[in-house]
Amino acid sequence: MTQFTQILLSGLISGILVLDSVQVCQFLFSRPFFAGIILGLANGCLIEGAVMGLLFDLLYSFAIPVGGSIPPNGLAGIAAASIAFGSAGFSEPMAFFYGMLFAWLYSLADNKIRIIRSSWNLPFAEKISHGFVSFKILFLRSFAADFLVIALMAVIAGALAMLISFCIPHIAFIENGARFAYSFVPVLGISSLYFHFKRNILALSVRKSNFADAKASDSVCGAGCGGQSGKKNESQSALSIDDSDKKMLSAVFRRLFFIQAGWNYERFQNFGFLYAMMPFIEKIYPDPVKRKAAMLRNFQMVNTHPVMASLLAGVVARLEENFSAGKISLQRLSALKQSVSAAAAAAGDRFFWARLKPIALQLGIFAWLLAGYAGWLFNFQEIYSKPSAAVLIAGPIVSIAVYSFFAVSMRWNALKAGYYGQENNLFGLSSLPLEKYMRRADLSGFFFSVALIIEMFAFFFVKNSAMGTGKNLVLIMFVLMVLALFSGRLLVSRGIGMHKAAAVLLLAAIVFSAAGVPLVAFCL
Amino acid sequence: MLSFFRVDDRLVHGQVVEGWIPAFGIQALAVISDEISADLLRQKLIEFAVPAGIEIKFISLADAPKELAAIDSSPLKTMVLMPSMAEPEAMVRAGIKISSLNIGGLLYSACRGLSKGQHLPVSDKEKEGMKFLSMNGVVFDGRGVPSDISLDMLELAGLK
Numbered sequence: 186m187t188q189f190t191q192i193l194l195s196g197l198i199s200g201i202l203v204l205d206s207v208q209v210c211q212f213l214f215s216r217p218f219f220a221g222i223i224l225g226l227a228n229g230c231l232i233e234g235a236v237m238g239l240l241f242d243l244l245y246s247f248a249i250p251v252g253g254s255i256p257p258n259g260l261a262g263i264a265a266a267s268i269a270f271g272s273a274g275f276s277e278p279m280a281f282f283y284g285m286l287f288a289w290l291y292s293l294a295d296n297k298i299r300i301i302r303s304s305w306n307l308p309f310a311e312k313i314s315h316g317f318v319s320f321k322i323l324f325l326r327s328f329a330a331d332f333l334v335i336a337l338m339a340v341i342a343g344a345l346a347m348l349i350s351f352c353i354p355h356i357a358f359i360e361n362g363a364r365f366a367y368s369f370v371p372v373l374g375i376s377s378l379y380f381h382f383k384r385n386i387l388a389l390s391v392r393k394s395n396f397a398d399a400k401a402s403d404s405v406c407g408a409g410c411g412g413q414s415g416k417k418n419e420s421q422s423a424l425s426i427d428d429s430d431k432k433m434l435s436a437v438f439r440r441l442f443f444i445q446a447g448w449n450y451e452r453f454q455n456f457g458f459l460y461a462m463m464p465f466i467e468k469i470y471p472d473p474v475k476r477k478a479a480m481l482r483n484f485q486m487v488n489t490h491p492v493m494a495s496l497l498a499g500v501v502a503r504l505e506e507n508f509s510a511g512k513i514s515l516q517r518l519s520a521l522k523q524s525v526s527a528a529a530a531a532a533g534d535r536f537f538w539a540r541l542k543p544i545a546l547q548l549g550i551f552a553w554l555l556a557g558y559a560g561w562l563f564n565f566q567e568i569y570s571k572p573s574a575a576v577l578i579a580g581p582i583v584s585i586a587v588y589s590f591f592a593v594s595m596r597w598n599a600l601k602a603g604y605y606g607q608e609n610n611l612f613g614l615s616s617l618p619l620e621k622y623m624r625r626a627d628l629s630g631f632f633f634s635v636a637l638i639i640e641m642f643a644f645f646f647v648k649n650s651a652m653g654t655g656k657n658l659v660l661i662m663f664v665l666m667v668l669a670l671f672s673g674r675l676l677v678s679r680g681i682g683m684h685k686a687a688a689v690l691l692l693a694a695i696v697f698s699a700a701g702v703p704l705v706a707f708c709l
Numbered sequence: 710m711l712s713f714f715r716v717d718d719r720l721v722h723g724q725v726v727e728g729w730i731p732a733f734g735i736q737a738l739a740v741i742s743d744e745i746s747a748d749l750l751r752q753k754l755i756e757f758a759v760p761a762g763i764e765i766k767f768i769s770l771a772d773a774p775k776e777l778a779a780i781d782s783s784p785l786k787t788m789v790l791m792p793s794m795a796e797p798e799a800m801v802r803a804g805i806k807i808s809s810l811n812i813g814g815l816l817y818s819a820c821r822g823l824s825k826g827q828h829l830p831v832s833d834k835e836k837e838g839m840k841f842l843s844m845n846g847v848v849f850d851g852r853g854v855p856s857d858i859s860l861d862m863l864e865l866a867g868l869k
Contacts, residue, residue: 530719534727
């Protein structure tokens with residue numbers, strides 16, 4: 186394969202994978218840990234692609250898309266990095282930092298696409314009021330936008346990388362600086378995991394003591410308001426599903442995989458939400474005039490977590506039923522919709538983005554370790570045998586399977602819980618085992634992080650004794666590693682992203698290297 | 710201790726619980742809204758979104774001066790959340806000092822022209838409120854999450 190076909194193929198692959206990150210499903214095939222392997226294969230650098238992919242995933246573990254903010258995109262990063270390494274002949278460290286640049290650039294482009302999609306709202310609302318609605322064309326346009334932008338970006342990244350390696354000579358101090366900074370990337374990632382989960386563990390130990398007046402309100406809300414009493418409600422609701430309900434719920438369940446299709450900055454997930462709500466709306470409103478009004482109502486702003494959107498769909502369907510029966514006002518409906526979507530979003534962001542996603546990554550790393558591969562830690566392929574493709578792919582597959590198992594089952598359970606929920610179990614929210622999951626996730630995430638740190642230090646000593654490195658050097662490296670590990674605390678507690686931290690580290694390393702300081706990377 | 714004021718129509722959601730609370734070590738939240746402080750069901754929904762260990766209090770506009778003074782003298786680092794520009798305006802009129810006001814949510818999108826400025830403009834009422842607040846020494850900090858770059862909302866809303 187020539188370099189050009191490799192670059193085009195990478196563009197195509199990243200274009201397909203990017204759809205999973207926002208537009209459909211969110212099974213996390215778009216996570217760089219998985220994408221790195223596919224893109225590495227395409228660019229003839231399977232191992233380096235897999236390692237760089239893991240490092241992007243690790244570094245961006247907590248760069249999560251909460252409430253419409255767009256963090257650096259690891260998929261765009263790994264696409265540019267594997268092209269730069271495999272097709273343009275960059276060194277691995279240079280390719281990785283080159284990828285970080287594109288991860289950031291893609292987030293800017295993504296921002297622009299979402300602004301542009303806002304202008305699709307009014308014409309679509311117009312169509313609804315004229316009674317003609319087709320989601321297909323709109324969704325395809327939306328997919329095409331994301332596909333083309335990342336594919337184009339991959340091609341540009343490839344062309345630019347080839348131009349750079351053709352025109353600019355190899356500059357030793359930049360290479361050394363990048364190599365030094367790159368060897369700290371795993372430590373930065375591991376330390377951010379450790380300090381995030383440590384902070385969560387510490388928060389767990391603080392007992393929740395509500396203000397006096399908040400407690401007083403319990404009595405008004407009824408005995409079922411608390412988080413503990415939900416279980417009974419769940420079992421009751423499970424019994425009450427009849428066949429026609431089940432058919433409708435499973436249609437909505439399937440449609441909810443498109444909840445983020447057409448994501449735009451004006452109304453967020455409104456296209457996907459209306460699409461998912463259609464089976465409900467058609468059932469509740471046989472009258473075309475009322476149906477149109479309901480469609481326009483459900484085409485308003487929706488902002489929630491993609492998994493927990495199922496709960497919101499169920500709740501809103503029930504509220505619409507109550508509204509059509511004259512039990513609640515329109516104002517009440519939209520106020521409750523807003524409150525439920527914020528509560529569901531907070532729970533979804535906390536469990537799925539900030540806990541399960543990094544934990545699934547940790548499990549993927551342990552899968553590699555069990556299969557005997559730890560070379561990614563310090564790049565010491567020289568003393569460990571090269572991993573097979575089967576071992577490499579096992580890590581991301583474990584990670585995707587764990588995440589998707591929870592996400593897909595929660596989508597179904599939350600839909601049921603929302604539809605059969607009542608005010609006394611907070612519309613099904615408190616009947617879901619989210620608090621329990623969250624606690625367990627914090628504990629396992631913390632222990633996995635500690636295990637990763639132990640693994641890192643163990644391999645550090647094994648490697649250095651195997652290679653017979655000088656004692657002073659080992660000591661210096663050890664001190665640096667501990668310092669890097671504790672820098673995570675500083676960054677986490679100030680909300681500074683690891684993307685920024687790694688960029689600053691790179692610049693500092695290049696400056697020191699240019700000033701003649703001999704920097705020795707971990708990989709030696 | 711009052712450590713942070715934020716305007717966001719979504720009140721407690723992911724940006725608050727995963728962004729601001731951990732970044733600033735926030736220990737308590739205070740929601741100022743007449744609508745919410747009279748609505749127990751929505752209070753319960755908001756409480757559900759709050760992580761364990763974080764206190765939350767719902768305050769009506771009329772009670773705000775007294776309650777905020779009490780919070781300011783308590784040791785808990787408290788973040789004040791308000792759904793619209795009307796609440797900070799009323800509070801400054803009642804003599805509460807706000808030096809910096811974070812803007813998130815719909816108003817943040819509107820100021821940034823994220824919907825191409827056509828369908829989601831900053832309303833005249835919001836502009837008036839922002840003008841009044843800025844004359845009273847409030848600095849606007851437009852950010853969704855702490856790692857975003859802080860934007861000058863006055864300039865973006867065309868008030869500078």
